[in-house]
Amino acid sequence: MRILTAATGLALLVGSSLGAAAADVYAPYDPNPAAPAPAAYDYGDTDFVFILGIGGIVLPEFEGAEDYEIRPQAIVSVEYLSIPGLGAFGGPDGRGFSIGPSFNYVGERDSSDFDELDGLDDVDDTFEAGFKASYEWEHAEIYGAVRYAFGGAEGVVGDIGANLIARPTERLVLKAGPTASFASSDYMDAYFGVSTSESFNTGGRLAPYDPDGGFKSVGVAASARYEVFTDWFVNADASYDRLVGDAKDSPIVEAGDANQFTFGLGISKRFSLDLW
Known part of the structure; x- marks a missing residue:
C-alpha cells in the first residue's frame, strides 16, 4: 500500500532531521546527555513565546480518499503573549487561557491524478488563516x-x-x-460537491451533489511532545476522523473512504521575543 511507502519515507526524513538537530546542539552527540530536567519556563520580561518546527505527515491523498501519501508539515504554536492594556495569554506549561493564530494549507487536488475523481474540476491550493483559543488546566484542556x-x-x-x-x-x-x-457550504462544495457538468464529464459515475455546510467530521486525536534538549522538542501526533453529514454522503467519499487517518512526526524549537 502507498501508506507503507509513505511511513518508511517519514521515518527516514525524521531520522535524518533529528540527527541534524542534535549535531547543532551537541558535538559529539550524546544520546543520553547528563543534563537536568528543564524547570518551568521563565518568561521574565518576554512578551511573545512561540514554537516553530518542521516535520512530515502521512494523510489521505484528498479528503475522502482511501490511499495515503506523505507531505511536509509546518509546526507553529503560540505559547505566551503579553499585550499592553489587554493582559497576558498563556503561561507556564501553556496553562490558562491562550489565544493565537491558526493556519492550515490544503494542496492542489488535480482530479486527473485519481481514477475516482477523473472528470471533476481541479481544486487549486487552499490557504486558511484565523484564530485559535484554548483554556488549559493541569490535566485537561478545551480548544x-x-x-x-x-x-x-x-x-x-x-x-x-x-x-x-x-x-x-x-x-x-x-x-x-x-x-x-465544521465548514461552510462554499468550502464543502469545493471538496465534496459535484456539479451537473462534472457528473456528465464522469460519465454519470458520480451523481450531481450540492452539500450544505455544517459538521464535516468527528474523531479522536492524540499527541506527544518530548523536550530532548532545552527548548528543542520532538513532536508526534495521530488522529482518526470519520466524515459525517453532507461530507460523508458525497459521491466522492462514497467512492473512497469516510474513515480518515493521519500520523505526523517532527522537531520544533521554542523562541522568545521582547516586543514592547
Whole structure:
C-alpha cells in the first residue's frame, strides 16, 4: 500500500532531521546527555513565546480518499503573549487561557491524478488563516479554532475539541481527546460537491451533489511532545476522523473512504521575543 511507502519515507526524513538537530546542539552527540530536567519556563520580561518546527505527515491523498501519501508539515504554536492594556495569554506549561493564530494549507487536488475523481474540476491550493483559543488546566484542556479559507476553496472552516493531559516526566507531555470539524457550504462544495457538468464529464459515475455546510467530521486525536534538549522538542501526533453529514454522503467519499487517518512526526524549537 502507498501508506507503507509513505511511513518508511517519514521515518527516514525524521531520522535524518533529528540527527541534524542534535549535531547543532551537541558535538559529539550524546544520546543520553547528563543534563537536568528543564524547570518551568521563565518568561521574565518576554512578551511573545512561540514554537516553530518542521516535520512530515502521512494523510489521505484528498479528503475522502482511501490511499495515503506523505507531505511536509509546518509546526507553529503560540505559547505566551503579553499585550499592553489587554493582559497576558498563556503561561507556564501553556496553562490558562491562550489565544493565537491558526493556519492550515490544503494542496492542489488535480482530479486527473485519481481514477475516482477523473472528470471533476481541479481544486487549486487552499490557504486558511484565523484564530485559535484554548483554556488549559493541569490535566485537561478545551480548544476551538475558526479560519477563513481562500484560493481553491472559499468559506469558513474550523475545529473544536478537548484533551486529557498527562505529564509522566517534566520533559514529556501527552494529550488525547475527541475532536470535531465544521465548514461552510462554499468550502464543502469545493471538496465534496459535484456539479451537473462534472457528473456528465464522469460519465454519470458520480451523481450531481450540492452539500450544505455544517459538521464535516468527528474523531479522536492524540499527541506527544518530548523536550530532548532545552527548548528543542520532538513532536508526534495521530488522529482518526470519520466524515459525517453532507461530507460523508458525497459521491466522492462514497467512492473512497469516510474513515480518515493521519500520523505526523517532527522537531520544533521554542523562541522568545521582547516586543514592547
